[in-house]
Amino acid sequence: MTDHTVEVRELGVRYRRSVALDSVSFSLRTGVTGLLGPNGAGKTTLLRALATALVPDTGEIRVLGQDPRDPGQRTEIRRRLGFLPQDPGFHPNFTAFEFVDYVAILKEMTHRGRRHDEVRRVLDAVGLSEHRGKRIRMLSGGMKQRVALAAALAGEPELLILDEPTVGLDPEQRLRFRELIADIGEGRTVLLSTHQTEDVAALCRRVVVLDHGVVKFDGDPVGLSAVAQGRVWSSAERDPQALAGWRTGQGTFHNIGSPPPGAAIVDPALEDGYLLLLDDTGRRAGQGAAA
Numbered sequence: 001m002t003d004h005t006v007e008v009r010e011l012g013v014r015y016r017r018s019v020a021l022d023s024v025s026f027s028l029r030t031g032v033t034g035l036l037g038p039n040g041a042g043k044t045t046l047l048r049a050l051a052t053a054l055v056p057d058t059g060e061i062r063v064l065g066q067d068p069r070d071p072g073q074r075t076e077i078r079r080r081l082g083f084l085p086q087d088p089g090f091h092p093n094f095t096a097f098e099f100v101d102y103v104a105i106l107k108e109m110t111h112r113g114r115r116h117d118e119v120r121r122v123l124d125a126v127g128l129s130e131h132r133g134k135r136i137r138m139l140s141g142g143m144k145q146r147v148a149l150a151a152a153l154a155g156e157p158e159l160l161i162l163d164e165p166t167v168g169l170d171p172e173q174r175l176r177f178r179e180l181i182a183d184i185g186e187g188r189t190v191l192l193s194t195h196q197t198e199d200v201a202a203l204c205r206r207v208v209v210l211d212h213g214v215v216k217f218d219g220d221p222v223g224l225s226a227v228a229q230g231r232v233w234s235s236a237e238r239d240p241q242a243l244a245g246w247r248t249g250q251g252t253f254h255n256i257g258s259p260p261p262g263a264a265i266v267d268p269a270l271e272d273g274y275l276l277l278l279d280d281t282g283r284r285a286g287q288g289a290a291a
């Protein structure tokens, strides 16, 4: 395997009833990569496997050149990794400081003074300096999310894995979050799972789309938008031919699907490409099943 930060080959994970990942292969280098997919696509499963929180059934993983199956190498990955899981497992009686400090201890930052400096630095980076002494149960959902992000950032990890980090953030916090992640992505590798196509369009130089445990797209955001080229149009009234359509702020309808002759074609956004990609592949799968 090569010098990519992450390399995954033919990864497979099954739960009792379902296949969560089906022969997933991809690699990651420096920069921010978005992982998009509908509910149940397998995103969390993939991130947990990369973060060494889950052992896959089949396939190969290398994270920072290390093999998570080997106990020594697994520890090495955990030290150099920042992981923001969907459910961070907060102890509600911990303060924000205590929680981040606890995660820093798990990352083997043994020097107390330096560790505490680092905890203050990351809490400041997520805008929580003033709240560091508050108990987590007293914090709002958005603040809890930022505590979890601070914990993930502790120790300047070379690889940052974020599972739906913008859930619960208000628009201003989301903007701050984007700035922060964009800065981190300058020198490091960030993998960001999200339902928010706007976050991907704003932040990511690369996007991987997962659906039913399979990689459906792996390329740049412009390429994902291009899936919808010539398949997005605007109209004064709702177009019954459209696969999906919604009224925009301007009062016109934004339609995606197969445009009727003479339709007013508009430039596609990333969201249009994503929706059409899922529909295209869903339909192909349906035809396959019927055949």
Ligand SMILES: Nc1ncnc2c1ncn2[C@@H]1O[C@H](COP(=O)(O)OP(=O)(O)OP(=O)(O)O)[C@@H](O)[C@H]1O
Pocket: 015, 016, 017, 018, 019, 020, 037, 038, 039, 040, 041, 042, 043, 044, 045, 046
């Ligand atoms: N612990 C589990 N036991 C059984 N099935 C599971 C388990 N975890 C996930 N699954 C199943 O595996 C599939 C992939 O789930 P996963 O949580 O990885 O998807 P996801 O893309 O992260 O979804 P979401 O966006 O809703 O978080 C789903 O069909 C899910 O029901």
